[in-house]
Amino acid sequence: MLNTAQPIKMSDREFPMSDHNFDTISKIAYQYTGIKLPEQKRQMIYSRIARRIRALNLQNFDQYCELIGDDKHVEFNEFINSITTNLTSFFRENHHFEYLESTILPHLTKVHGTDRRIRVWSAGCSTGEEPYSIALTLLKAFGASSGWDLKILATDLDSNVVTTGRNGIYAADRLSGLNPALVKKWFSRTADSSRYVVADEVKKLIQFNRLNLLDNWPMRNKFDIIFCRNVVIYFDKPTQQKLFDRYAEQLNDGGYLIIGHSESLHNLTDRFESIGKTIYRKDN
C-alpha cells in the first residue's frame, strides 16, 4: 500500500524549530564535540531536543538555545548526551576480535615477554559492549590468572553510556549474539532475573572514564592497541586528521589502530600502514 502520510512540517510541530535554532544547536555541537549535524539530521535533532524542552518545562527552542549557550549550565551535559548516537553491540564487526586473538595478541605476547603488560584503549566505547568484547578476548587468550598485567581504558563523551558500561548490566536481548558458553562463564543474572551482570574478573580489566576526544588527554602512558570504531564517521576531515595523528602519538611503535567498517585513514594520515580490513599499524 502507498504511504500517503506527509512529513510533518517543522512549523506544525509541538515546538517550532527555526533555521536559526538548528544552526545554533549544530554550531555548539560541532565546536564542543566535533560531531557534524547536517540538514539530514534535523528531524532527529528535533525529537531529541523536544524531549529535553518537555523535561525542563520550557516553552520553545529559543529558550533551550539560550541555556546551552552557557557550557557551565547543568543542561549542557544533558544536551551533549542527547546528541550522541550510541549504537553498539557485543563483538560488533567480529573480524576485529578474531584478528585480535589470532594475530595481534600472539605478536604482543612476544613484544611484551619481559614486562608482561598490555594496554588497550576503547575510544568512543558507548555502553561498554566493545571494551567487554575486548576483555573477553583477552581472557580467552591469557586466562583469568596468567600473571599478565592487562588493562583496557574505555572512554566516551556521553556520561550516561559511561555509567552503563561501568555498571556492566545488560538486558538479555543485548547478549543474544554472544556464544552461550561465554554468557554462562562471564555473566550472572541480576537478583530479579531480568538482566545479566558482567563478572568482576571481566570488569576489573576495564577502567571507564568520561573523555571528550577533542580535549586534552590525561593519559601519560602509551597503548598497544586503540579501538576507535564508528566514532570519526560523525566528524569532518580536519577533525579526523588531527585525531588520527594524536592516536599515532598515543600508540607504542608498531601499535595497532582499529577503526569502523565505513571509516578509513586514506588521505588523512601517513603515520599508519594498513594491515587488514580497517586494521592499521603505526609505522616505526
Ligand SMILES: C[S@@+](CC[C@H](N)C(=O)[O-])C[C@H]1O[C@@H](n2cnc3c(N)ncnc32)[C@H](O)[C@@H]1O
Ligand atoms: C556509534 S558509537 C560506537 C560505539 C563502539 N565504538 C562501536 O563501534 O560499537 C559512537 C560513540 O562515540 C562517542 N563520541 C562521539 N563524539 C565523541 C567525542 N568527541 N569524544 C568521545 N566520544 C565521542 C558517542 O558518544 C558514541 O557513544
